[in-house]
Amino acid sequence: MSMWWFITTLAITAFFYNSPVYAYDNNPLQDICVAVSDSHASVFVNGKICKDPKLATANDFYFSGLNVSGNEVPGFGFAVKSVDVNNMPGLNTLGISFIRGDLEPQRIAPLHTHPRATEMITILEGTVYAGFLVPDPANFFKSRLFSKILNPGDVFVFPIGLIHFLYNVGYKKATCLFYFNSQNPGVIGIPNSIFASKPPVPDDIVAKGFHLNKTEIAELRKKFS
Ligand SMILES: *[C@@H]1O[C@H](CO)[C@@H](O)[C@H](O)[C@H]1NC(C)=O
Ligand SMILES: *[C@@H]1O[C@H](CO)[C@@H](O)[C@H](O)[C@H]1NC(C)=O
Numbered sequence: 587m588s589m590w591w592f593i594t595t596l597a598i599t600a601f602f603y604n605s606p607v608y609a610y611d612n613n614p615l616q617d618i619c620v621a622v623s624d625s626h627a628s629v630f631v632n633g634k635i636c637k638d639p640k641l642a643t644a645n646d647f648y649f650s651g652l653n654v655s656g657n658e659v660p661g662f663g664f665a666v667k668s669v670d671v672n673n674m675p676g677l678n679t680l681g682i683s684f685i686r687g688d689l690e691p692q693r694i695a696p697l698h699t700h701p702r703a704t705e706m707i708t709i710l711e712g713t714v715y716a717g718f719l720v721p722d723p724a725n726f727f728k729s730r731l732f733s734k735i736l737n738p739g740d741v742f743v744f745p746i747g748l749i750h751f752l753y754n755v756g757y758k759k760a761t762c763l764f765y766f767n768s769q770n771p772g773v774i775g776i777p778n779s780i781f782a783s784k785p786p787v788p789d790d791i792v793a794k795g796f797h798l799n800k801t802e803i804a805e806l807r808k809k810f811s
Pocket of ligand 2: 799800801802
């Protein structure tokens with residue numbers, strides 16, 4: 587092995603070892619960090635401000651009510667009940683949360699993405715067609731659909747940030763659990779972010795981006811508003 591090759595390899599290795607690591611939820615720096623519930627708090631941290639640990643109680647780490655479905659996303663036949671840092675303050679800094687989802691027959695959880703979390707899904711009841719879109723590195727303008735029919739006990743994973751959907755293809759309600767590796771995964775609904783923004787994305791941008799004319803855009807905006 588030539589000296590030059592050796593030095594190059596060393597330099598490349600050093601470069602990768604020194605690269606910054608982009609973490610999402612930081613590992614906790616203390617045993618517990620129960621979020622204070624103060625809408626007027628003016629200090630912004632990555633997460634929520636911690637309560638004095640001496641004042642934390644078991645209830646900060648407890649949630650009850652996942653035995654019943656949550657509120658329906660208006661018009662979608664999809665009810666969600668979320669257990670995250672906002673209703674379980676003890677989750678602050680722990681990097682985990684989950685949701686119960688109930689999807690009526692033949693209804694969908696529309697195309698969406700969670701910017702801060704990978705999502706694992708398991709089916710408790712019903713039959714769901716689930717899929718996510720993976721950008722195709724060989725063709726910037728295409729993606730690949732990875733999808734599965736899921737029955738009770740089946741588990742599927744939507745990698746962080748990728749667009750995904752669910753469709754209840756059965757004839758009874760489907761109940762699912764969704765686990766996230768973030769205390770606050772966030773959600774971006776693809777159709778409504780685009781067609782129901784305030785103020786609207788300029789017509790030309792939507793028209794050129796989606797190959798639509800202005801009449802079609804106006805109709806879509808009406809449907810999503
Ligand atoms: C759900 O759990 C709560 C709390 O344990 C309980 O009060 C309620 O009766 C349960 N509801 C159903 C429908 O099982
Ligand atoms: C827009 O597209 C629709 C359907 O594709 C078509 O019927 C309509 O004539 C078009 N409108 C204009 C103004 O081009």
